[in-house]
Amino acid sequence: MLQVVDYALLKPYLTVEDVARGAARAEELGVASFCVNPVYAQYVRPLLRRVRLCVVVDFPFGASQTWERAQAVSRLAEVAEELDVVAPIGLVKSQRWVEVRRDLVSVVGAAGGRVVKVIVEEPYLTDEERYRLYDIVAEAGAHFIKSSTGFAEEAYAKQLGNPTHSTPERAAAIARYIRERGYRLGVKMAGGIRTREQARAIIEAIGFGLDPARVRLGTSTPEALA
Numbered sequence: 001m002l003q004v005v006d007y008a009l010l011k012p013y014l015t016v017e018d019v020a021r022g023a024a025r026a027e028e029l030g031v032a033s034f035c036v037n038p039v040y041a042q043y044v045r046p047l048l049r050r051v052r053l054c055v056v057v058d059f060p061f062g063a064s065q066t067w068e069r070a071q072a073v074s075r076l077a078e079v080a081e082e083l084d085v086v087a088p089i090g091l092v093k094s095q096r097w098v099e100v101r102r103d104l105v106s107v108v109g110a111a112g113g114r115v116v117k118v119i120v121e122e123p124y125l126t127d128e129e130r131y132r133l134y135d136i137v138a139e140a141g142a143h144f145i146k147s148s149t150g151f152a153e154e155a156y157a158k159q160l161g162n163p164t165h166s167t168p169e170r171a172a173a174i175a176r177y178i179r180e181r182g183y184r185l186g187v188k189m190a191g192g193i194r195t196r197e198q199a200r201a202i203i204e205a206i207g208f209g210l211d212p213a214r215v216r217l218g219t220s221t222p223e224a225l226a
């Protein structure tokens with residue numbers, strides 16, 4: 001299962017040494033990618049051989065302007081194989097769909113063919129918003145829908161009746177939508193994935209097998225899934 005795991009160390013208080021140790025562990029485990037904040041990219045790059053370097057962009061709020069986001073993606077695409085970019089959540093909540101599309105088209109285009117996973121932040125979305133955003137993610141040419149940053153605020157999510165952790169039900173709903181629309185998108189579930197049983201249930205719910213081009217699980221505790 002580790003071949004579809006993105007090992008994420010994204011807490012803001014981690015030291016360079018903490019993240020470097022994580023990179024070594026990622027190599028030992030043979031995960032799909034090692035996912036870090038941009039500030040660590042230069043330190044981690046030389047430590048990864050078989051594991052892809054994934055860098056998050058405009059994390060965790062998606063609140064920067066499009067030009068900043070596209071510029072960051074363009075620069076980080078020079079060092080990382082994969083980019084996990086937070087959707088412009090505020091524009092999504094404002095229903096400014098033309099601007100959301102313009103943003104994601106610009107961001108995906110700036111990646112120059114690198115793998116782009118768009119973090120839709122499921123805990124903050126209504127059904128109407130999430131399915132509209134999935135369509136835009138597909139139209140923009142991204143490679144994955146990523147469910148969450150793993151840092152969503154519990155109180156707001158609760159108001160919408162959404163969990164902040166990953167569930168097989170949400171995984172199945174995303175995968176079903178992708179199939180129904182015929183989108184060539186992968187599904188990455190992230191946030192609160194802590195046990196092998198939970199991971200297995202999510203992978204089964206997605207139904208794309210163990211193909212790392214179509215399925216990923218983002219977690220800060222990969223050993224628990226080994």
Ligand SMILES: O=C[C@H](O)COP(=O)(O)O
Binds near residue numbers: 008193
């Ligand atoms: O993939 C990104 C998430 O931050 C995973 O974090 P978590 O496993 O600590 O919930």
